[in-house]
């Protein structure tokens with residue numbers, strides 16, 4: 001049976017709105033959406049470039065329709081992108097053709113995307129939508145298996161407020177779109193994440209914006225290296 005996810009529906013309805021809600025005041029202008037991706041990639045790049053030894057393979061986890069992968073693909077020979085929504089990946093393929101990015105290869109989350117050594121692995125606006133910590137740990141374990149360079153992973157680590165707890169009790173149909181299941185941002189305890197990275201031997205090289213909605217962990221390759229999966 002083909003699996004469907006809330007993100008399949010979001011991708012059919014209006015992917016630019018659901019992916020980058022911060023551009024929603026002009027969400028129907030695709031230009032704003034793609035420009036926000038270029039700015040984010042430049043921000044990522046400024047923080048990781050000095051630490052990158054090679055620029056052969058990058059991997060993005062939670063690619064959406066390629067807001068970040070399209071500009072990132074100019075900086076690497078190959079970019080593998082992962083998502084758990086088939087519809088997002090179909091839409092991504094259309095954008096890759098439109099923007100001329102043949103070096104982007106798309107993988108469903110269940111496929112073997114972690115079999116080759118990666119120079120760079122990044123993820124933004126994705127882990128905050130994953131409710132199960134076990135799923136995040138699965139990604140961290142796979143990152144540890146294939147990372148040979150640097151990873152840039154963004155999480156929402158704002159402390160959970162009483163408002164946050166209250167709104168989780170509301171019936172879905174009363175909630176605005178951005179609060180609903182799948183779309184809602186899930187806040188993580190930063191210490192739990194630090195323990196998770198340590199369990200998989202991924203050293204934290206730097207943290208940006210700690211305890212915020214845009215908390216970034218810059219990680220190095222595992223020490224000692226974890227053997228790549230067959």
Ligand SMILES: C[S@@+](CC[C@H](N)C(=O)[O-])C[C@H]1O[C@@H](n2cnc3c(N)ncnc32)[C@H](O)[C@@H]1O
Pocket residue numbers: 007008018019020061062063064065066067068082083084085088109123124125126129130135
């Ligand atoms: C807000 S969008 C961000 C897309 C892209 N990173 C960007 O910044 O433009 C979140 C993406 O994560 C994907 N996603 C959600 N849960 C996921 C999971 N468990 N594994 C992989 N991707 C997931 C969604 O399908 C969606 O494409």
